[in-house]
Amino acid sequence: MATKELNISPVGRVEGDLDVKVYMENGVVTRAHTQAAMYRGFEKILQGKDPQSGLIVTPRACGICGGSHLYCASFALDTAWQTTLPPNALLLRAIGQATETIQSIPRWFYAIFATDMANKKFANKPLYEEVVKRFAAYVGTSFQRGVTASGRPVEVYALFGGQWPHSSYMVPGGVMCAPTLKDITRAHSIMNHFRNDWLESVWLGCSIERYLEIKTWDDLMAWLEENESHYNSDLGLFIRAGLEFGLDKFGQGVGKFLAWGTYIHKDMYNHPTIDDRNAACISPAGFFDGEKYYPANQEQVAEYIKHAWYENQADGLHPFDEPPPTPSQNPSNLEHSDFRGKYSWAKAPRFNGHAAEVGPLARVIMAANPNNAPHQIQDPLFGDIMKRMGPSVFTRVLARMHEAPRLYKLIEEWLTQIDLDGEFYIKPKERDGRGWGATEAARGALAHWIEVENGVIKNYQIISPTTWNVGPNDAQNNPGPIEAALEGTEIEDPHDPVEVGMVARSFDSCLVCTVHAHDAKSGKELARFKI
């Protein structure tokens, strides 16, 4: 019963730096620790600055999710300043959020996730040859088409925001732009290209409308077998290869899910307050504990730092009560971390005391809530899939890809609803106060808490989806979601532990991931591994 320690640094293809250390017994992971390996101090920088600084600074927290940060930062100020938002502004913010997310779907699948399926680990599988032909990095036929198509939706973002990434076009009181018919027409046309060049032709092998008829796992299986076009589409291949490669067999996680929801309805949040927000979301908010749905009340969030490199703050504080972070001045060497103590630059956020997985899977689970309101997405598919199969690498990837057709339809609908004669911005009165803005970034729940005092930022707190997913143990030493998802994973070849990378990448954490292997008894490092 040899226990082995596997240390992966960097893990790669997650944005930023992530180190993973896993302990294995007989080829099965018994314990795992995720270490965020970078600190940038944005919350510290914002303290004492102009209240609107978050609109410029926070999009730069993440180059992939910059529009999502902007969405949060603008609503945080809207609630603090008690602004009035015209319907056009809510539509254009939702379009920005949605185009950023739909961009990320093919880009993430082909550039970050699917290349792992071309790993030699799967070389003995019948579908391997086809997977390599389509998904291999740079040369795969679909890799090229998918990565190229991913640039399209953000052209729509640029029409309204000027550029992607890193626009600040969402401001308290509305949006900066006042588009014309030319912009709306071009946006429709660009989205059509995305649908024709990739979404329907390469990914679905059918119309968006046909795909959206799928309500259960059985429907999906029937769709797959319905004709060759479905069967041979990239989605068809992913389903067949994913099951053949066993991606449904590992990476379960904590089994609890949190979504803040997003795409705030144009007529339901014209006088933004913290309390009224969640009900106005088209993509619903919620907390799911594996059996029941609960409201996602932001007051139930707390952050733990027992295992994070921060000082001078109590454990378990709500973001409004947290001080700006004081980073440890002597973070221990990542390679020789003591996991009983502090070991990550990520804090451990908890919802009502629970570690919670955030991301596309959490969102589609909330969409299956039978109590969703008429203006909210009502889609039972992943309620059924969760009952049938539960969470896994496969479920997580399927959830992410499932969002593309619906987002496409929503973007089209919102574009038609823009009233070119209406207002886009109503100048607000600046005042002191507290605000909260939240959204669903492509990779999960994101929220900003702001407190403005004497006309400057007194406190700014951000909890990103990556913090939820890669966060370390909490005060009770309960693992974070990726840590939990790695437990029980079978590592077939400890010299090429591709499974660890696939689990981490199925969460799409925005960190670059790293692995090393140690013999737990002697502490001696074994051969190191690539994933």
Next chain:
Amino acid sequence: MINLLWLKGGACGGNTMSFLSADQPNVIELVQDFGVRIIYHPTIGLEIGEQVKEILHDCLEERIALDLFVFEGSVVQGPAGTGSMNIFADRPMMEWVALLAPKARYVMAVGDCAAWGGIVAVPPNPTESTGLQHHKKQRGGFLGADFRSRAGWPVINIPGCPAHPDWMTQIIVAVATGRIRDIELDEWGRPRTFFTSFTQTGCTRTRAFAKGRKGRFGQRDGCLYYEVGCRGSMTRSSCNRILWNRTSSKTRANHPCLGCTEPGFPHHDLKKGSVFKTMKYLGLVPREAPEGATPLGFFLKKLIR
């Protein structure tokens, strides 16, 4: 064929995302048609863990000729000069930068953080971040003012938050096709071809600027310089000549230019009253005038007209 190594320090990955949105050439064409071999990139590289370290050591020991070292993000030196706020492949990233930069034929800083510290270096600069060869408006930075890569070049700065993909790809192609001699750098290490004219060149609101017609958010006309702090008339970039995402630019979408290709970005360190507002003397005279004019001179000229 050239070897390109891309590493990220205190970065958001925005320049990578910008790079992946490139067109003519796009990233795949860069690899397939222009002979650019990306030996490692943290977002799209297949290698992890030990294999990354092998590549880095191959560069250091010159088993791989490092033609172009691209760095994104700030050089993180905190806490207390140790660099351990940014660990990569088992050591502080700043150590990798110090070792790799002198091995490269050319070093390219993409984005403001790599060029001069950018947003992460805003006071109190909690990560002790700096740029490769500048710290804000001061020469020096992490590598020092005298640093030269193997080809005898200072760091090539491609600023912007993020840098425009074409600015990056065109320099990469220039190196790959032996045309780097056609590139001339300005006093800030920026290629003149992109950073000689102003953001205002090609702006669709120049007539409103000339007439002094004030623009505000949510409107289709008016110049954003007068009230909402547009820096397009004092910022050198080609944003309105080489459009973003093939479609637009900040000022075309009624978004004030933030001046992100200049070493002062974010300007005035985000102090109260400096964000999306034109700062004025006596609430009347804009404190910053278009390049080449004095604030009072420019104001009076407008008044007389």
